Amino acid sequence: MEVKQNNLINSLKIQPLVVVIRLESHFFNISKKRENLLLKIENLSNYGIKNIEIGWDSNPEWVNLISEIKKNFQSINIGAASISSEQALDTILPLNLNYSMSPYFNKEIHLQAIKYNQLLIPGISNIENFKEAINLGYKIIKIFPVSKLGINFVNELQELKKKDIFFIGAGGIKSQNLKKLLQSGYDALVLGRELRNQIPDKDLEIWLKDY
Template sequence: MVIRLEYKFFNVSNKRENLLLRIEKLYNYGIKNIEIGWDSNPEWINLILEIKKKFKSINLGVASITSKQSLESVLSLDLNYSMSPFFNKEIHIEAIKYNQLVIPGISNIENFKEAINLGYKIIKIFPASKLGINFINELKNLKKKDVFFIGAGGIKSKNLKKLLESGYNALVIGRELRNQIPDKDLEIWLKNN
């Protein structure tokens, strides 16, 4: 699950409390991997540290690592992972240098090959809903090593089973869920899996 902070999140006092309640609800539904969208506000790092301390059982990551500034801000957080929406070779080389996993988002074969050449074994396909199942099949035919595929971007909970059966190892849901609360399809899927 990816959570993007609302506009002017840090200017409204109850937004932080509401976010913590939302994360607790998601965890209670059975969601164990949550990414928080990166924000340039200096208070963002304290928010991530608070979430990490309060929810030790959640595998917490950061979404939208797209610049050196965003990469530098996650280095001190000691998180298991972060994700970029697209492949930026400079950012990924820098992340590797600091032993920070920034899962690359790829949308074409060239970037896939570059990410594999850098040693990545976890790849995010973005936007998965637009690239379709043929794209992941093409990637699976190209791979030389085992690669863990994460689908993100426009994923609807009603399509989880179909996408997982098509070759994705994991899926990220975000904006497609209203208020980032599990809908009926996701609730059913979480109960059965």
């Protein structure tokens, strides 16, 4: 896990952004939705996006979908979002993803992930879980949700840390706030539902020109 953490940190230092795409309802029942997803990823890649997470789905076809995406978009660092159960974790292990994220801290699942060398970044919303995650060896932490926890929380965690910790902010972030949040203590940020249809808006276009 150490190597995967360092690799992701280095990648996010180059471009401190992850775009999350969550699958639409009935995604696997309508072939057109699969085509649209691949077009969205291609479009994001053309804009220069380097890190994309795909929301986990319990449908058995999800694994094949991620394999296809990894094969077709080798220049993008593909991860899995919303890994919050043993079932979800078991699903991603054969994919050998560089990273995945959980919305919250679940010690048992994180221990399982560490056992199998799967980087599963914990979502942290309180100091107790932050300390537990650090004790497990995490050097990269997701703060979630940023829309509620804001800048004060990341600053509080920075005062507590005894070693370098890389903070990813997620939850309710808008592209117009990327610059401010990065200047205020976050090391990288996640854009999800606030990025409508996963199409870069003017604020994101401007921001991407620096990366």
